[in-house]
Amino acid sequence: MERLKDSRDCYFFIDPSYTVAGKRLYTYFQIDHNELFSLTARLKGKFMMTYDDTQEIRDLAKNYDLDFRTIPMKTTHHVQKNEIIISDNFDWW
Numbered sequence: 001m002e003r004l005k006d007s008r009d010c011y012f013f014i015d016p017s018y019t020v021a022g023k024r025l026y027t028y029f030q031i032d033h034n035e036l037f038s039l040t041a042r043l044k045g046k047f048m049m050t051y052d053d054t055q056e057i058r059d060l061a062k063n064y065d066l067d068f069r070t071i072p073m074k075t076t077h078h079v080q081k082n083e084i085i086i087s088d089n090f091d092w093w
Contacts, residue, residue: 001039010045018052033057037064046088053082061086069093 004010016031033056040047041064051057053070061068061084068086075081 001043004045005039005042006044008044010043012040012043012045012047012049014040014047014049016049016051033060037061037066040064040086041066043088047086049086051084051086053084057084 001012001014004012014036016033016036037060040049058068060066066086067088067090068084069090070082070084073081073083
């Protein structure tokens with residue numbers, strides 16, 4: 001992403017490990033979420049990022065002026081939760 005951040009011809013789909021369940025679900029779960037949001041905010045191309053719906057993620061999106069929507073999803077245990085989609089464009093919404 002860093003290498004292609006200035007390209008307007010790129011479309012990025014970003015699906016990082018969840019902040020809450022990441023430890024349990026993924027081997028490589030530790031990332032710098034703040035840095036990821038900072039980089040995403042600097043992308044010239046189009047992007048869509050998915051995250052768990054937590055106050056931390058909502059705050060990061062707001063701090064970097066990134067627009068988001070919530071969508072319902074089901075966990076592997078069929079529990080209904082919300083997920084966040086962060087994108088540069090919600091015209092399709």
